[in-house]
Amino acid sequence: MRDVVRIVELAGPVPDDGGSPDLARLEDFRDLSRADRRPDRPGGRGLVLAEGTVVVRRLLDSPYPPRALLGVSRRISELEAELAGLDVPAFVTDADTMASVVGFHLNRGVLASADRADAPDLDGLLAGARRVAVAEAVNDHENLGSLFRNAAALDVDAVLLAPGCADPLYRRSVRVSMGHVLRVPFRGADWPTLVAALRRAGFVLGALTPSGDVTPESLAGTDRVALMLGAEGPGLSVEALALADHRVGIPMAAGVDSLNVATAAAVAFHAARPAGVS
DSSP, X not given: OOTXXXXXXXXXXXXXXXXXXXXXXXXXXXXXXXXGGOTTSTTOOOOEEEESHHHHHHHHTXXXXXXEEEEEHHHHHHTXXXXXXXXXXXXXXXXXHHHHHHSSOOTTOEEXXXXXXXXXXXXXXXXXXXXXXXXXXXXXXXXXXXXXXXXXXXXOOEEEEOTTOOOTTXXXXXXXXXXXXXXXXXXXXXXXXXXXXXHHTTOEEEEEXXXXXXXXXXXXXXXXXXXXXXXXXTBSOHHHHHHOSEEEXXXXXXXXXXXXXXXXXXXXXXXXXXXXXX
16 A cells, blocks of 8 residues: 555454554444444444445545545455545454454445534535435435435535434445435534525525425426425425425325335436436
8 A cells, every 4th residue: 555544454353552543543443333333322433434445435535534444455455546645544454353343244345434524604505506405304314325325416416404314424324325425515404594595595495295286397497496305204394394485296106195205305306407407
């Protein structure tokens, strides 16, 4: 490995930090199965964790400052170009030793940890945006990760998180998003703050609901659109629906009244893409 990346070979019993600054970073990966180390729960470390070479590459190309890597030799070698010049330790080991650190066998063969980045300024985030998603009470981490992946694929410039949403930087969300939660900017705030910022930026608010009276396609010609999405089951709150300029419905076959929130988001994101975007 070139430049300043420090390779630390691990074999046999997993050492404690022993006073080594590099080995102290191994703590980022210990016992991930215990309460799954959710960063938003007691015992969480507040770190971002990426799994697999694809997601780790996206983390290394993101605003989140990397701290360390842990992986089998082949996976670490695959990341050599991305690691060049980074001042981080890379722990290289076998699958069994890696499992003894993490607490379970990790099929993807590599993990990376990073510190969180500062949240972007809300007005600055919206200044150049044309399409944004606003999620309310989407508290399933896998749905939230899928929503970010769909947003990245379908020209959504940012995701705003209204009250009740899960932490998008939880490991499962990062994994399901294929790392796109690290690339699509997001910001959380209460409804009054979010709506005031959206109005200042000239956004039209469309609330997705089975009782919608317009389709997502009808918003495609609108310059700036915020698509509001609620949790599966209850959907958007009465408060959120009252804030919307339009109630947006996706036509469905008889006998089906709703879609998974990430699936509904994908349909709406595609249908409401700005004019001229293929």
